[in-house]
Amino acid sequence: MKVAGIVLNVLFPGLGSLIVGKVGQGLAQICTTFLVILIGIVSPFLFGLPLLIAVPLGLANLVWSILTVAQLPE
Numbered sequence: 001m002k003v004a005g006i007v008l009n010v011l012f013p014g015l016g017s018l019i020v021g022k023v024g025q026g027l028a029q030i031c032t033t034f035l036v037i038l039i040g041i042v043s044p045f046l047f048g049l050p051l052l053i054a055v056p057l058g059l060a061n062l063v064w065s066i067l068t069v070a071q072l073p074e
Contacts, residue, residue, distance in 0.1 A: 005069035013065035025068050032061045 001020055008016035014029030039054040 002069060002072055002074070005072075006066055009065040009069055010062070013061050017065055017068045020069055020072060022068055029061055029065045029068070032057065036061065 005016035005020040008019055009029075010016075012030075013033045014026045014031075017023075017026030017029055019026075036054050036058040039050045039057075043050040043054060
């Protein structure tokens with residue numbers, strides 16, 4: 001279950017956390033993912049400046065989602 005959660009989190013951050021039972025963190029990660037996507041869609045209209053926020057936030061969200069599942073006890 002842990003490996004499946006990690007794989008799902010790599011594909012879509014938050015989904016694997018939901019699968020392993022971390023519902024609150026999973027929903028927060030999914031909301032953050034949608035926020036990053038929204039910022040990415042809007043950024044070309046604002047001269048790319050929001051990408052300075054979206055890229056680090058997206059990477060941090062990805063790492064957070066993977067660590068959420070990886071730190072579960074066996």
